[in-house]
Amino acid sequence: MSCEDDNKDVLNLDADMLKQTSWSGKLIESYNAGKEIHYSDFGIIFHTTNNGQFDLKREMDIEPRITRFEYTVEGKNFFLKEIYPYPSYLFYRL
Numbered sequence: 001m002s003c004e005d006d007n008k009d010v011l012n013l014d015a016d017m018l019k020q021t022s023w024s025g026k027l028i029e030s031y032n033a034g035k036e037i038h039y040s041d042f043g044i045i046f047h048t049t050n051n052g053q054f055d056l057k058r059e060m061d062i063e064p065r066i067t068r069f070e071y072t073v074e075g076k077n078f079f080l081k082e083i084y085p086y087p088s089y090l091f092y093r094l
Helices: none
Strands: 021-031 036-046 051-058 065-074 077-084 088-093
Touching: none
Parallel strands: none
Antiparallel strands: 021 036, 036 051, 051 065, 065 077, 077 088
């Protein structure tokens, strides 16, 4: 991706662009009207155009939880199916 055209508001990600990329950041969870805040380290790797893994290490964790997943991108919709440790389905709108 390039930042040459800063006037574009559209983010066009597809599976081919995500392939072999990695992203990291912080997950911030707020409870009890913001009185309790938890911070977690988060990383995601897109190995191919349809699978990858993410890791989540919460404040009290010694080791991160590593989860393999399959995914599809359809327009601005991102669908993720967790494979390990237990199957579940997630949907994100880009």
